[in-house]
Structure formats: structure tokens, C-alpha cells
Amino acid sequence: DTGVSQDPRHKITKRGQNVTFRCDPISEHNRLYWYRQTLGQGPEFLTYFQNEAQLEKSRLLSDRFSAERPKGSFSTLEIQRTEQGDSAMYLCASSLGTGEGLTKYFGAGTRLSVL
Amino acid sequence: AQKVTQAQTEISVVEKEDVTLDCVYETRDTTYYLFWYKQPPSGELVFLIRRNSFDEQNEISGRYSWNFQKSTSSFNFTITASQVVDSAVYFCALRPLGNYKLTFGKGTLLTVNP
Numbered sequence: 001d002t003g004v005s006q007d008p009r010h011k012i013t014k015r016g017q018n019v020t021f022r023c024d025p026i027s028e029h030n031r032l033y034w035y036r037q038t039l040g041q042g043p044e045f046l047t048y049f050q051n052e053a054q055l056e057k058s059r060l061l062s063d064r065f066s067a068e069r070p071k072g073s074f075s076t077l078e079i080q081r082t083e084q085g086d087s088a089m090y091l092c093a094s095s096l097g098t099g100e101g102l103t104k105y106f107g108a109g110t111r112l113s114v115l
Numbered sequence: 116a117q118k119v120t121q122a123q124t125e126i127s128v129v130e131k132e133d134v135t136l137d138c139v140y141e142t143r144d145t146t147y148y149l150f151w152y153k154q155p156p157s158g159e160l161v162f163l164i165r166r167n168s169f170d171e172q173n174e175i176s177g178r179y180s181w182n183f184q185k186s187t188s189s190f191n192f193t194i195t196a197s198q199v200v201d202s203a204v205y206f207c208a209l210r211p212l213g214n215y216k217l218t219f220g221k222g223t224l225l226t227v228n229p
Contacts, residue, residue, distance in 0.1 A: 009158075031215070040222075041221055041222075042206050042222055043217070043219050045216045048215055091160065103150070103162055103165050104162070104217060106160035108157060
């Protein structure tokens, strides 16, 4: 079984541009999460999907951010009009709904640099 | 609110030394789960262990061991006979029962020198 995969691994963009990241969870996992990690900090929760439903968004997620999981499988995270403060590692994780679902498995992340 | 404190920002040891990474947490929940993750330079967070709050039994897995003490709200991680491949940032995290968010500490950068 493959783990959580994220694409791209690195993204460099100019301020004001839009960017989109993709996350493919572990195939049987129905829960998917996005976290953001800045330098020297632990990951911080951004948003959570159960199947295709987005059940919670953190206050960290401004209106410029949108996440989707259209068919309950892969997810995309889009940032519009990027700002330098958006530079961070964006991590995706997935889990099962019960039992072992207590454990989240993370991807390698997408590192975003906004110039 | 939950809080996880990893007071050690960086630790440097020589190969084969034992090293303990500290984790102290705060929560008002009576049932919760504690985790350790390893983040090597590649960036991926690798799951190491999950511990339930009602199970204070210590655990050993190869060179890794975990000491959970509810009385002091600590969940410390020891690597015995460290190896260069253990070099990474290690995160402790907390998740209350019924809450799907993980609260992470700031991590401890462990460098194992040959």
C-alpha cells in the first residue's frame, strides 16, 4: 500500500499568483486533513474532510484559501493571490474513521516559497 | 485548549549515546491520545507511536522506548544507542478523544554525529 502522496513537492511562485496543491490519501482512508508548518514550528491544523464533506476550517484559513475533495478521494488546496506570509510547508494527512483512525499518516508535504 | 511543550529545541549527541526527548502536555480532557512523529530532512512526518491516556504502560520498540507519566503530564521518548539515521526533528502531539485535530509541540532537532 502506498502512503499519502503530495504534488508538487516544491513550488516557487511570485506574490499575487494562485497556486494549487494536490493530495492523494491512503486509498481506504475516508478522512483527510491539511496542516501548515512554518520554519521552526510544529504543524498547525488547517482543515478536515470526512469523505467529500469539509467539516471544519481553521481560523488560519483565510478567504484566499480553498480546499476541495470532490469525490472523497484526492484533495486540492488552492491559495489565491499568494502573499509572502503564505510561505510554508503544506502537509496532508489521512486516517480511517475508527480504531486505527486515531492515527494520522502524513505525506511529505509541498513546500511553498512566495517571492 | 491543548498545549504541547518540547523544551529542548536542539540536541546533539555522538553515535551510540542514549538520548531522551522530553514532552510535557496540557489538556482538560480526561481521555486523550499522545503521539510521537519523526520528520527527517525529506519532510515527511513518520508516525512512531500512539499512546492512550488510560494506558500508562511504558513501551519499548527496538531501540525506542516511551515513558508516559500521567501524574506529571509527560510523555518522554528515549533512543538507545543512537545512530546517525536517527537525526531528524521529533514532534510530540496530543489529540483529545472525539477531537480530530492534532496539537503539536515545536519539535526537537536531534543530530547524531558519527
